[in-house]
Amino acid sequence: MLEVKGLSKDYGGLRAVDDVKFALQPGDVFGFIGSNGAGKTTTIRMLATLLEPTEGTASLNGCDILDDPMGVRRQIGYMPDFFGLYDDVKVWEYLDFFATIYSVPGRQRPKVIDDVLELTNLTGKKEAFVQTLSRGMQQRLCLARCLVHDPTLLLLDEPASGLDPRARAELKELIAELGRMGKIVIVSSHILPELAGFCNTVGIIERGELLAFGPVDQIVRQVQVARILEARILDRAGEAASMLCGVPSVASVAPIDEQKLRIEFHGSLDEQADLLSRLIATGFRVVDFRELEANLEDVFLKLTTGAVN
Amino acid sequence: MTHSWLRRTVGTYFGNATAVRDYRAQLRGNRSFVLWAVYLALMIGYAMIFYTSTQRSGYEETISVADLQSRLRTFYESIIYFLGAMILLVAPGLTATTIVNERHRRSLDLVFSAPVTPKYYLVGKMLSSYRYTWMLLALSFPVTAVCVVLGGASFGDVFAVYALLSFQALILTSVALVVSTQATNAVGAISLSYLFTFVYALLTSLLAGGLVFAGGMGRQVGEMSFLATLSPFLLPFTSDSFSMLFGIEVPNWLLTGVAAVLFCKIALLGAGSVLAPSGSKETIGLRLHGVAYTFLAVFLVASSTVNTxxxxxxxxxxxxxxxxxxxxxxxxxxxxxxxxxxxxxxxxxxxxxxxxxxxxxxxxxxxxxxxxxxxxxxxxxxxxxxxxxxxxxxxxxxxxxxxxxxxxxxxxxxxxxxxxxxxxxxxxxxxxxxxxxxxxxxxxxxxxxxxxxxxxxxxxxxxxxxxxxxxxxxxxxxxxxxxxxxxxxxxxxxxxxxxxxxxxxxxxxxxxxxxxxxxx
Known part of the structure; x- marks a missing residue:
């Protein structure tokens, strides 16, 4: 279990991360969302024990990042937003180096290397030099490096940046698989569709403050006070809009085109059903009436102002 | 606990992952072999030129055995000067970029997010650079052995000189490693390392010159401070010197070895302290060693001369x-x-x-x-x-x-x-x-x-x-x-x-x- 307890980081007079608190369980895939400069990388680097927090701490399965950084490091796999690959080194040598520094026993190393190469679909590149790999392959090699010691927490900072759509889809599938394997995965990104598919928990950070944290649907519910309904009426859509404006649970009605209306609605599901009945009873020819699901992007735009540190 | 410490220490010095990885990269392809071939060709060429000039100067006349001995000694000295210069050029050059390049490649973060101590990492870096320098020294051995065969020096002389050269290489490697942890770019690291090397060569040569040519201040021939053996350019005169410790003759190469290891230790602690957070073991070790070394340095220098x-x-x-x-x-x-x-x-x-x-x-x-x-x-x-x-x-x-x-x-x-x-x-x-x-x-x-x-x-x-x-x-x-x-x-x-x-x-x-x- 990962517990982040009031992490803060100052750079001189600038507060880059301010009192960030959250907790994650095994199997959680946590999407850390924020604009560039919001404090995602700083938080991740503190969790990776590469930066000393100014205040607060975090613990992973009982190991504190301040008191027992080595204990934490043994349990994490950190993938930064850059490759940090060595030239003149083969793929298996690169993994062998990291397996050695993670104290993987010498006899187990060849098997571990083969396993992580298979998991990341790089088996055919075992003898290749790392500088000859494509960007997507280098990204997967970095992920393979994070897995050589079977960590419980994976810290992936912008893992899909610069990848083509196919490589991105493969990486998403791989991360989802790691979550299913029971690992805690923290994925930071400012590209929201990238995270929406496979994260079960998200956190939105801006100017170092964690504005929202929790399961995706819960956050959406919390943020989205009104439901958005869309109705398509074959004719007299303007009249229908006027009629709807008089309904107490309707906050606003906006025409999308000649037939479609966007309705901001505060009522319950029963009231929603009554609204549809009333439209039909009044003689409007309704061909479509549905609730639009709010997505992560809506929530993000609603919560954040775009300000950066 | 002792077993775990022993295993950790052995793991740091033998089979160090950083050293193994660097070594693989160093020996990859033809680059190293070409460099060694060029180095050997230079060394053999240099030796042949000196040997020929030594030989020619004796063609026209009949020379005495003592004169011949002296000329062969000169030949041996010229080989040692070449090795001294090689150490001064190679040791800092190989080490100065090691850490700074990793910082630029941003691979340091990857290493230090793993359970790696600065000591493990720095020792690995030092081993990989130092081993390469040692390889160059070993390659030169056949040429130096010629001097022994011809009679210019004994194997004892050669052993002492090689030991001293490797200790000097250790000191220069340590300095370059510290510079590399502090530097912000490779050019700065190399320049600063060579500046330190120049100052080292100058100061140690002046010091050694004073000690060697002062005739030992009335003491018996061969007895001098071990500081004289720190100069790579006066090794033929200082390699067989000794110091009197508690009435026992101790060869100076041994004392220089101890001093070089101690220097290397504090340099590693210094470099480790730069890479570690505040209050780390490396910083505390550096501070305590600093106090102990200050006491020792003043004590050793003062005790050797205060009695006059x-x-x-x-x-x-x-x-x-x-x-x-x-x-x-x-x-x-x-x-x-x-x-x-x-x-x-x-x-x-x-x-x-x-x-x-x-x-x-x-x-x-x-x-x-x-x-x-x-x-x-x-x-x-x-x-x-x-x-x-x-x-x-x-x-x-x-x-x-x-x-x-x-x-x-x-x-x-x-x-x-x-x-x-x-x-x-x-x-x-x-x-x-x-x-x-x-x-x-x-x-x-x-x-x-x-x-x-x-x-x-x-x-x-x-x-x-x-x-x-x-x-x-x-x-x-x-x-x-x-x-x-x-x-x-x-x-x-x-x-x-x-x-x-x-x-x-x-x-x-x-x-x-x-x-x-x-x-x-």
Whole structure:
């Protein structure tokens, strides 16, 4: 279990991360969302024990990042937003180096290397030099490096940046698989569709403050006070809009085109059903009436102002 | 616990992952073999030219066996000079870029997010560079062996020279490693490493020259301080020298080996301290080793020469050691006393004066740590005097101790004040070093121009901070007065610095983005 307890980081007079608190369980895939400069990388680097927090701490399965950084490091796999690959080194040598520094026993190393190469679909590149790999392959090699010691927490900072759509889809599938394997995965990104598919928990950070944290649907519910309904009426859509404006649970009605209306609605599901009945009873020819699901992007735009540190 | 420590230590020095990875990369492809071939060709060519010139000079005449021996010795010496030059060129060059390149490649983060200690990583880096230097030395062995076959030297000579060359390579590798952890780019790291190498070669050659050509100051031939063996250019004259320790002849290569290992240890701790967070084992180790080494250095140097002083001069000779030798601390003083907001947290100001800060390496410990070093140096000189002469130096050393406390307080105060007003940590360090250097260097030139009378009592020289240390006669009063004035000056500057810290002035932030677009 990962517990982040009031992490803060100052750079001189600038507060880059301010009192960030959250907790994650095994199997959680946590999407850390924020604009560039919001404090995602700083938080991740503190969790990776590469930066000393100014205040607060975090613990992973009982190991504190301040008191027992080595204990934490043994349990994490950190993938930064850059490759940090060595030239003149083969793929298996690169993994062998990291397996050695993670104290993987010498006899187990060849098997571990083969396993992580298979998991990341790089088996055919075992003898290749790392500088000859494509960007997507280098990204997967970095992920393979994070897995050589079977960590419980994976810290992936912008893992899909610069990848083509196919490589991105493969990486998403791989991360989802790691979550299913029971690992805690923290994925930071400012590209929201990238995270929406496979994260079960998200956190939105801006100017170092964690504005929202929790399961995706819960956050959406919390943020989205009104439901958005869309109705398509074959004719007299303007009249229908006027009629709807008089309904107490309707906050606003906006025409999308000649037939479609966007309705901001505060009522319950029963009231929603009554609204549809009333439209039909009044003689409007309704061909479509549905609730639009709010997505992560809506929530993000609603919560954040775009300000950066 | 012992078993785990042993396993960790063995793992650090044998099969170190960093060394293995670097070694694989070093030996990959034809590059290394081409370099070795060029190196061997150069070495053999150099040896052949010297051998031919030695041979030709004997064609026209019949030469004596002694003359022939002397010429073969010259041939051997020329080979050793070549190896000495090779060590000076190769050892720093191979090491200087090791850490700085990793920092640029940003692979340091990957390594230090793994359970790797700075020691493990640095030892690995050192091993990979040092092993390469050793390989070059080993490759030259057949050429050196020719000298033994021809009669220019014995295998004993060759062994001692190779041991000394490898110890010198270890020292230069350590220095380059420390530089590499501090440097911000590869060019800076290489330049600074070679600058240190140049200074090392110059100073050790001057020192060794003095010791070798002074004829051992009346001692028997071959006995000299081990410091003479630190010069790579005088090895043919110093490799078979020895020191007398407790009445036993100890070969100097052995003492140099011990000194090189100790130097390497503190250099690794220094480099590790740069890479580790505040209060790390490396920083605490560095601080404690610093105190112990100061004591040892003053003790060893003082005990080897203090016995030549007469009983009446003992206090002056003792004071000379702890005052002058402590001036070497000026090279590291900026790192001890300065602080800055622009670097990691360990360099931020964390209070005025604390003792704990002296041990864990925080800026608030600057004053206490300088006093600890001074105390260690003072104790080293006193103990050395007692051990060498059986006498205590007397109360005459007290005024010089007061002066020392004042001098180092002034350095500390200046460092705190400059740090409080400077734009960053590195700026403060450079500024402090340059200002202290100017304060010590410029006045003698200026005073020399305006006054012919020398450092007599009441002359303008009394204003120069180092005048009490000229030691041509006792200057008790001047030492005490200067000590008190310097102390007051130091505390005053430190309080000014504190005030500047509490009431920071808004600073202009330099615009680093693209230039603004101007309307046409």
């Amino acid at each position: 002083a007469s009983a009446g001069d003992l206090h002056r000779v003792t004071a000379a050691y702890f005052t002058w030798m402590m001036l070497l601390v000026l090279f590291v003083a900026p790192a001890i006393v300065c602080f800055g907001w622009d670097r990691e947290r360990k360099y931020w100001p964390d209070g005025f004066v604390t003792f704990r800060g002296a041990i864990i390496g925080r800026p608030s410990g600057g004053f206490a740590y300088l006093m600890l070093l001074l105390g260690a140096g003072f104790l080293g000189a006193i103990v050395a005097t007692r051990a060498a002469t059986g006498l205590w130096p007397g109360t005459g050393v007290v005024p010089y101790l007061v002066w020392s406390i004042g001098f180092w307080t002034a350095i500390w105060g200046a460092g705190r004040w400059i740090s409080a007003i400077a734009s960053g940590f590195r700026t403060a360090q450079v500024l402090l070093f340059v200002l202290v250097l100017m304060a010590l260097w410029l006045p003698p030139m200026f005073f020399g121009m305006i006054s012919d009378e020398g450092a007599t009592p009441g002359s303008i020289w009394s204003l120069y901070p180092l005048t009490p240390l000229f030691f041509d006669r006792d200057r008790f009063v001047l030492a005490v007065v200067q000590g008190i004035v310097l102390s007051a000056f130091g505390w005053g500057l430190a309080f000014l610095g504190e005030r500047a810290l509490k009431n920071p002035k808004p600073r202009r932030i330099r615009f680093t983005g693209p230039p603004p677009v101007l309307r046409s």
